[in-house]
Amino acid sequence: MAFDWFRKKPSTDSIDNGVKLITVAHPTSPTSEEFRTIRTNIHFMSVDHEIKTVAFTSAHQSEGKSTVTANVAVTWALEGKKVLFIDADMRRPTIHKTFGLSNRQGLTTILSSHDSQIRLDTFIQKSGIDNMSILTSGPIPPNPSELLSSERMNTFVQSVRNAYDIVVLDVPPILEVPDTQVLSAHLDGLVLVVREGKTRKDDVARTVDMLRLSKTNILGYVMNDHKGKNSGYGYGYGYGYTSDK
Template sequence: MALFRKKRGTDDTIKNGAQLITVADPRSAISEQFRTIRTNINFMSVDKEIHTLAFTSANISEGKSTVTANVAITYAQAGRKTLLIDGDLRRPTLHSTFNVKNNTGLTTVLTSEADEINLNDVVEESGIENLSILTSGPIPPNPAELIGSRRMETFIELVKSHYDMVIIDLPPVLEVSDTQELASHLDGVVLVVRQSVTQKAGITRAVQMLKFAKARVLGYVMNDIRAENGGYGYGYGYGYGYGYGYGAEKKKGLFGRKKSDGQ
C-alpha cells in the first residue's frame, strides 16, 4: 500500500503535512506499531526518565516528521500532556500537518529579547486531547545558531516544567549541524531509518556524530518495511549494523510476528 510512501528528496510532507494514521485510524496495525515504539521508548526510561525526546534521520525524506508526529500523538492518547515542537527550521512541516499558520513559533521564542516567555503566545492546541504544538515560525538565516543557543536550552527547561513529554522533530544529522547542537541537552534521541533508502554508511556516520555530540541515542525506528505480502509498517530496534535487530525481519514481519495483508 502507498501509505506514507514517497520518493527521496520530495517536498510532499512540507507542502501537505505528515499522515496522522494514529488519528485517522487508531485501531490499525500501523497505529499499533507507533504505540509499540512509544512502549519501547518507555522501557528505556527505567534508569533515567525521558521527558525530552527528539527524532532525527541521516538524510531528508526518510520519514522522521511522520514518525515524530504519530509517536507524539500516541503519548497524548495515553494521557501524557505532550508538546510537539518543529525544530527543523529549514524544512518545517508541523504547520502543514495541523493546518495552522506559521507566523510565530520556535524562532519567535529564540529571537525574542524578552526575559520571560509566555507559552500561550506561541504554543497552539492541536485539536487532539493532551497534545499541544509549537511550529517552527519564520525560517531564519541562522538556524544552527538558534537551535544551539543558550536560549534554546533555557526554553527546553521551561517547557519540561509544563509538559509530561516534549518531543522535537530535528533536522537530518548528515545534512546540517542543528541536531548535534541540541541533542546532548535532551533525554534521548531516536534515529529514523527508511528501509532500502538509508545507506548503512549513512546510519553509521549519523550514530557516530550523535554520540560525538554526547547525545543519548535510544535506538532507531525503521519505517517503510515491506514484507513479502506487501505489508507496510514500523519496527524499533537497538542496533546499528545491517541486520537491525527487530526492524529488518522482512519475512516474519515486525518483531517476529506475521503481518496481515494491507498493514
C-alpha cells in the first residue's frame, strides 16, 4: 500500500455540513449492516468488562472517525439502548451540523462552569432519533486541551455513565491532541478508526503505543474506506494491531 509522503490539508466538509447518517437514510444498506456489525463486536468485548462509555478516535484528522462514531451511536439507539452522544472534539466539532442543532452551549459550557451542580437537561438536546440524546461541543474554547484532560471532564463522564445505557464520545485524534490519552484511560473502551490509503502504518503504531502507555482499553479498530472484492467502499472491524507488513 502506498502513501503520500506529505500530508494534505484536512477536509472541512464534516465541519461545514456534518457527516452522513447512513444508518438513518439507508438503514437496510450493506454499509448500515457493517455499522451494526461494529456495534455487535463491541458488545462481544463487554462479556467480562461492562462497556458503557466508549470513544472513537483516529491518528489524525479527516480519517472518518466522526462518520463512524455517529453511525455506530445511531445503531445503539435503534437497538433500543438509551444513548448519549457527546461531541468532545472541541477544535473540529461536527455533531451539531450532523443533527441540525444549536451549538451555543454544550460540553465546553459545562466544563468551564464553576457551578457545583449542573442541570444536564439545560444542555442535552434531542437528536430526532428515538432513544438518542446529544451533547454538542459548545463554543470552541481558548483552552480545549485543559478542559478535555480535566478532572471535571472525568467526573462528568462518570456521572452520565449512570444515567444512560451507553455514552459515546467523538474525541480528538490521538496524534493531534495528546491529552485525549488522559480521557481515554478513564473510559470503558476506545475504538481506533483507520482510513485505508490515508492513515500511515507507523502513525497507527504510534497511536497504539500511546494508548497502551495510558492503559487505555483498546477494543479494536475500524478500517474506513476499505475496498472490497466488488470494488465498493465500506467498513471493516478488527482486533489488535500488528506491525508486520
